Amino acid sequence: MELATLSRKYGEFYAPAFSIRVGADDLIRDALVAISQVEADLVLGAASRFSFTVVDAYSIEKRAFYTGRGKNLLDLLTFGAQVDVYMGYGDARTMPRIVSGLITEITTNFPESGTPELSIAGYDNSFPLTNGKSSRTWTKSRDSDAVHEIASFHNLNAEVEDTKEQHTQIEQNNESDFEFLKKLADRNHFEIYVDEQRTLHFHKPKDKADAVVRLAWGEGLLSFKPEANLAGQVTRVEVRGWNPKTKETIVGKAQAGEESGLDGKSRSAGDRLKTFVKDSSKQPTLRLRQPVFTQAEANARAKAALNERAKQFLTGDADALGLPEIRPDRNVQLDNLGALFSKVYYIQQATHKVDGNGYRTRFKVKETAL
Template sequence: MNLTQNSDVMNQDIYTPAFGINIENISMNELFLKTVTRVSVDQYTNKPASFSLQVNDSNFGSSNEMQELLAEGRQIEIFMGYAQAMQSLIKGEIVAIGFELDESGGFILTVEGFDRLHAATRGSVFEKFEEKQTDRDIVRKVAKSLHLNATVDHIEPRQGDQIQNQENNLELLEYLARMNGFFFWVEGDTLFFKKNPVESKVVLTRGKNLTSLSARLSTSGQVDTIEVRGWDAAQKKAFSARAKSNHSRAFVSRLVPTGQMQISGLAGASSERIIYADGKVRTIAEAQAMADAEMAEQRRALLTAEGSAIGNPDIRPGSIVDLENMGRFSGEYVVEKAQHMIDQSGYRTSFSIRQHL
């Protein structure tokens, strides 16, 4: 949904904030939805999404049917948006239920849970993946174990075996994402493991649908070169790999000339960072992958922002937010976290973003 049109149609019923809830594939009726005073969904890259419901129902304690329905382990799907245009924001399961009884006799029930990626945090595994099993194959195997489909961008082949040493599957995905410069998240029944953002773009404009923004540009920690050093125990020989900052137009355009000098080292300070990765990398190829990933992460940290907007279900991890009328902070950003909330104040979306390079 393009919220740049909202100012023209905000008073129409079609743009009334709305949400829907399915539990065990059963759509909750209007009577139940009226007892829900707040619903929120928190979406992230590289970690499970979560949800929270606040239910004001004085009859809950005496209703066996409702207690059985809002119970740990129940499958749930939450939709949010507007009257004629709701989208599924999370499919997961309930993991926690709590309540608060106030002095006036009011009964507030809180229901919380996670998406299917949360199952990857349970248990630890030792497994050896042979060289012929690519990182892409490993991601797909993890997705299958979570009963998820997988959409995985191309990953360059690695050298040597991959060891999952008493780690849970989420830690394995985090490691593979870090080493390859990827990020991942779950939407519905699909695990996305991506190098580049999805094509979806939302334009946010100051004075229209952008309600607040806090941005920060910092050259602290930015260097021109990153070197990763390792040790080959078999050959008793050191090795290293280097990654040099790619001063792309998108990156350089954010900086004034003195800022560019800080990063390149022309201001008199060293502009190289050395990472000692003995035991973490076994080959030059792995050292190069780590150096490239660290450089990519460093570049992404140059410009970050947090803000909120008129509720929009299209703002989600991996999507692009285009900020308008924000001076040198205008431009495209990638969403790393989004929180969607509907309560008595309406529908709003909060987000954390970093520059799109």
């Protein structure tokens, strides 16, 4: 989508706005609470975080924080309260939801001069998955079966891509549910996160999808700092395991050119290494020993390890106009950066912030090729 199209949709980006809803209450419209800034940090493979600052709510006479309706504010902003954060432009009632989660932090400061402010923060609805440790076993199951069961246990919707390999045994060993799911995601080269609709995502990266918006340096893209680094990159990966039935070693292989997200125009780090390390026997190889029991599983683990390493090749930090469309597991096209760096990038992390300076979106990208 072109920036001009979004500009018409958002009233030329003229009136940045936000809405914070705690249960059925809009803090600004219903509780008459003054909020100076709000921020949402969305990230793949971890719980996303939100925070906002309440001002002019402390009563010196009553020594407590109150809403504009005269109710104790901390009776509303309690630990575990459900919070929905919306950001955009114009009418707050029609803005897109950026993050939904639970309050986990309440902070204030009683200064020598001035009135106290109240800082509220929390995590998205994956937060319950990060608490506690569990040990359990699935027999004759696929990784996706375990993911479905955990999503159901936590009352989350699930967008889960079926994994093909059936394992004799899958073990969760003294890990939080999120740590365990992240481990399963990594070995399948999947992304794991919970979105603003309370949906647990477990699937391949959407790094071949169309870009949600085109930004050019000086036209919506305020700054961009890319870094391409061949250090630590490899041309192939080998994963070795053992087949207990045949008593033979299993070797899974993946090589440059099999990385995800390749568009046929760019070259991966492994492919570039081949140009100056021409002797195939001397090309850098990553060799791993992992508990794999079939050839298909070994090949899948090798490809996942290749992709994990390859996506460390090209990374970048960007600063742009506030755009709700910029979220992790989406793609953005960045232009006016020269022939080498003008391309489509995969978004790993996005931080949305509205304060006295307006609405900005900072985001991080990662790519396998340049």
